[in-house]
């Protein structure tokens with residue numbers, strides 16, 4: 001099996017007056033594990049359904065490999081979709097589910113059975129072929145759906161939040177497994193999720209979407225360390241935020257006036273002197289000190305409470321009305337007391353100033 | 364249309380559309396339109412045929428007179444009479460000729476569009492029509508009164524197994540054909556039937572003629588159609604959250620209040636459906652009056668329609684009567700939808 | 713909350729209700745019992761008041777009554793025709809309506825279910841008049857047409873109820889795996905509709921066999937079991953019809969039981985959800 005690339009050229013989708021997907025241009029490389037990440041309702045499923053052929057875009061063209069597939073129906077595209085609810089056929093045993101794509105292509109029963117067993121082995125379901133899908137557990141059903149999609153040897157596998165119905169443990173286990181299957185088969189995976197953890201752990205590249213617009217495409221590190229917009233910065237990972245105005249920019253660093261004083265931060269794309277800005281500081285890059293010494297701005301914060309996350313501890317402070325948090329590794333040494341004051345230092349390379357814009361809503 | 368082809372593809376999509384088209388046009392809309400059309404005309408003698416007919420009669424009279432005179436002059440030798448006879452013979456042949464032309468003329472009745480099939484409903488028929496509608500309304504009302512407690516008991520008061528038994532008890536009588544069910548009531552209410560035997564045994568001086576009054580039709584009709592009233596009401600009451608009833612009781616509502624303010628409003632769609640079905644079945648019932656009137660009580664409107672088709676073969680007026688009946692049913696449906704504020708989708712469930 | 717007064721009035725109303733239910737069921741069942749009893753009375757016309765002794769003679773008379781036997785055959789022929797016509801029509805209607813938007817759907821829905829709300833005699837009359845235009849007269853074929861007009865609507869409603877519970881992503885998944893629309897229909901949609909097909913066929917059969925008001929207009933010179941009974945009602949009735957009534961109950965109960973059993977087997981094969 002070999003994956004193919006997917007190219008979107010100004011692909012858009014309108015429902016009446018409402019535009020679910022703004023004109024989007026995007027190329028997914030052959031054999032890539034590509035994720036589209038965004039809050040629910042941002043148009044991810046719509047985009048996926050256009051690629052799989054269940055919806056015709058109201059504008060633009062879609063190519064898979066070298067072929068323009070914009071006008072083809074779903075049964076004539078080299079894609080296979082894993083549905084959000086899996087959509088296993090309840091009346092057919094597992095192996096018939098897996099072999100369905102071969103059956104409709106006229107493959108003989110013997111060959112189908114053989115191929116189904118092979119695929120079931122690939123997804124670690126050996127010998128479960130004669131059960132009905134309802135007799136399997138959630139994770140097993142998940143793998144049946146994947147085997148069924150892989151049976152038709154698709155060039156592109158489209159997955160619509162396939163793990164959302166599973167419990168946490170299984171979800172984390174399936175991440176590794178999906179990645180492994182993708183590596184083994186070489187099929188292009190286009191993976192849709194609203195869960196940043198999934199997107200960051202599995203993907204070669206991630207696209208972050210908001211309200212029908214792809215705001216940023218990049219490797220996970222890139223997205224996390226250098227978010228292009230305030231939305232991406234607030235949606236991916238946690239962050240502390242300070243608002244201010246840009247005084248000047250030089251050498252990739254911006255000088256920003258905030259109500260806590262002047263602060264230096266890396267300058268994000270599209271920022272100019274005089275702009276309103278939001279400065280993002282990751283909690284784990286916030287330096288907790290007893291004194292304000294060191295480069296960068298130090299804020300004085302009153303300790304409120306701590307949340308134990310296991311490997312690290314999440315500490316919450318109040319800086320004159322602005323909430324601020326810091327993550328520290330759990331080395332069982334830290335013991336702050338509620339009401340005591342501390343210094344939170346923001347080093348210039350740990351802060352990122354971005355043009356003030358939309359933020360992800362906290363859920 | 365596009366959605367249909369998109370979901371089912373060209374072949375299946377076309378089959379589906381064709382199937383629905385045949386059903387709609389050849390089985391529903393077409394027949395109704397043709398029935399209406401049939402009700403709007405009748406075959407009539409054309410005017411020319413009427414005058415021609417009168418003239419033919421006239422000629423026939425004159426001819427037989429002349430022929431009689433001619434016969435009287437037969438074998439005469441009187442020249443005067445010979446001339447008279449000559450003249451007479453000529454006029455006879457002239458008349459005979461006119462007669463053949465007239466008779467050769469097309470006097471076949473022609474199709475004339477008219478609304479008189481509707482307007483000519485005689486006083487007697489109009490009376491039966493009004494009585495049928497009124498009686499059907501009564502049947503509907505009685506059926507509702509009889510069924511509501513049963514439906515409520517089955518849906519809310521009885522334990523599940525008992526409720527299943529009640530429903531089964533409601534369904535089983537319907538296993539028997541409608542005609543036979545009604546006939547059973549005939550056996551009871553007949554002059555020499557079970558009811559009278561029992562009454563006589565209790566000392567009634569002479570049997571009662573239940574059937575002549577038309578009361579038999581009522582009893583049998585309610586019997587024949589209760590199921591159509593019980594089930595819709597049962598289905599809606601079933602969906603009522605029992606907690607609502609208990610909350611109302613807890614708040615001190617009387618039984619009457621609970622029903623008028625909680626149960627009945629909730630059951631509205633079911634009552635509407637039950638009423639529509641019962642009314643429609645009663646007004647259009649042929650079987651029940653066919654058996655229960657026995658020719659002694661006044662016929663039902665449906666029986667008039669039947670006799671227009673199969674006794675007097677006057678289809679046009681039969682179609683007019685049928686369409687009138689349909690209009691009444693449609694009016695009743697609309698009335699129920701307005702009164703109970705339900706849509707067509709709620710009705711056909 | 714509950715004082716003694718309401719609870720005693722509740723139990724009083726329970727007694728009233730119980731009495732009422734007893735009367736109601738007596739009303740429902742008494743005629744049936746009489747009906748069956750008269751079938752075993754050797755007296756004719758059917759009666760229970762003129763009892764002339766228990767007899768099975770009407771069974772043998774039924775077996776020799778050619779018109780009745782022919783009527784049964786005709787009824788089964790018509791019912792089979794109705795099933796063959798109504799199921800595809802009802803299915804087409806349901807499949808079409810499931811894909812139409814609310815506005816155009818409502819109108820078509822109204823038209824298609826209108827026969828259910830139309831008096832049966834009118835369906836018979838209009839079908840009779842319609843087919844007269846092309847010189848097709850009353851008979852078994854016309855009766856199939858007339859009955860299917862409304863029985864197809866019942867079938868459609870049953871299919872619609874089932875389709876509403878279908879997960880449309882199943883059809884999409886099949887399409888996505890490369891199935892043609894025909895294959896999707898055969899492999900996914902039809903198997904899903906199987907239980908509804910069974911119910912629809914049973915209902916169509918029973919409705920057709922039972923029908924009188926429509927059939928009496930469309931049957932012409934032929935006859936079905938029920939129209940034959942109808943024409944004997946006014947004269948020449950013998951307890952043979954009571955025996956038929958008995959058979960009706962037996963057959964219907966048998967069909968009902970078979971139906972329930974089949975449904976259970978179907979359920980066992982079809983996992984919930």
Ligand SMILES: Nc1ncnc2c1ncn2[C@@H]1O[C@H](COP(=O)(O)OP(=O)(O)O)[C@@H](O)[C@H]1O
Nearest residue numbers: 015018020038039040041042043044045046047
């Ligand atoms: N068929 C449709 N008709 C109208 N609006 C739709 C339709 N499908 C999706 N939408 C709208 O488009 C937006 C994006 O939907 P979707 O792609 O399902 O979001 P996501 O998968 O990211 O949660 C939503 O606001 C949704 O309401």
Ligand SMILES: [Mg+2]
Nearest residue numbers: 041044045160
């Ligand atoms: Mg979605």
